[in-house]
Amino acid sequence: MRRVRYEHSGGPDVLELVSVETPTPGPGELLIRVEAIGVTLPVVRAVREQREPIALGGEVAGEVIAVGEGVDGYTPGYRVTGLVSGHSYADYAVLPAAEASPIPDGASALDAVALVRSGLVALGALDTAAAQEGEAALITAAASGVGHLAVQLARVRGAARVVGAVSDLAKAEFVQKLGADEVIEYQEQSLGVPADYVLDAVGGDVLTAALSALAPGGRLVAYGSGGGIIQASDLLTDAKSVLGFQLDRAAREQPDQYEHWRQELWQYFASGQLRPAVHAEFALEDAAAAHAVIEARANLGKVVLIP
Template sequence: MLRIRYEVNGGPEVLFAEDVAVPVPGPGEVLVRVEAIGVTLPTVRKVREAAEPAHLGGEVAGTVEALGEGVSGFAPGDRVTGLCFAHGYAEHALVHAAMLSPVPDRASAVEAVALVRSGLVARGAQAAGRIEPGETVLVTAAAGAVGTYALQYARAAGAGRVVAAVGSAGKAGFVRGLGADEVVLYEEAAQWGPYDVVLDGVGGDLLAPAVRALAPGGRLVAFSSGGGTVEAYELLVRGASVIGFQMAAIARGEPQLYERRRREQWELHRAGALRITVHDTLPLAEAAAAHRIIEERRNLGKVVLVP
């Protein structure tokens, strides 16, 4: 089978295609014939920044081919999606059963990897921010895979004004089409605000101005892998708070909530209330090109690899 290997750190140019044997599922694992792979920013950053080569994980969707010992709830032929932590850039992937969920018959594999994980992160960030009707909400990385859903969930929560923060003016029309009332640029961060809630998917150098943009009593939800530093004084003078959110805490610690939200998002999509956003689909062998799209911040929604 075809698999993409990461040899040394440095960027997309270190991704290579190789032919390897189809893996055998171990205890608790499911062998999935992969039909779509969602490229994530943490994986792209890992390739660029990791000190040593690491397995290429990602969001995968496809069909169950075999079950490891002790797996129940799935059967060969089931259509599933889930998060693969090792060797996800491949025609077949091993996924722990606890990380898998079913894909509705009406949905494609590409739709599944574009919606499920990114949509659940956005939904979780919206809930963590406790958005109240009429409040002003800023969403950073608004044109990204998670940000596109965060805009829609903020609107659905009753936000009075939804503001999209993006890296270039060329993305303004796209995010307005997803419900943004206003668009601001990262280069204008010093003039942002005030906002009741900030859903921050960027972090890093953008985190400090995002905190300063909070209104009195405002809340910032940090859910990116970009890090960043918060000055306690900035929170003190605003009576504001910063809330960290990680999807794994819900998936592992509150599986019933995770499952309920997963079903809800598919229902919202079917009703036309949640739009799936896919920037492009590329062949698996072009994984390096997919990484470049994200590194250069050109994507409008999810970038998907198709074996």
């Protein structure tokens, strides 16, 4: 089978396609014939920044080909999606059964890979923010794989006003069509609003601006890997809060809530309230081009590889 790998850190051009043995599922694992692979910013950053090469992991969607020992509930022929922490940029991938989510009838592999993982992050961040009906929301990276779903979910959950923040106002029309009342650019002096809660995936200077955009008593949820520094005095003056959200931790420690989020996402999808967007589809051999889109922050929705 084919797999994408790299031997040293660098830009997208370090990725290469090689032939390897098809893996065998171990205990508690599924072997998936991969139909779609989600490309994420953390993986793109890791390829450029981490000293040692990593397995290119991420969301996959496809058909179960074989099951490992001790797996209940799945047999060959099932269509599933889930997060592969090992090699996902491949024709076949090994997925822990505990991470698998059945793809319902009427949904494609593209729908699944664009919806589930990113949607789980968006829903988890919303719940961490304790979002209430009638509140004002600010969503950074509003055109990203997670952000474009967070804009829609904030509206579905009853936000009275949703503002999307983007790196380039060329993305404004896309974000407004998702349901945002206003779209603003990071370069502006203020992110405006004021917001009752902020979902931030960007960090850095944007984190500081987002905190300033909070109304007194507001909550900021950071779920990205961009870092940033917060001064305690910025929290104390107006009793603001900053919280972190990590999906993997929620999956381990709140399995019932995790499953509830998965069901909620598919219900919103089935009802037409949630529309996952795919920016572009790339062949497996064009993984470098897919990474380049993410690095340039040019995507409107999810970037997907198709083996």
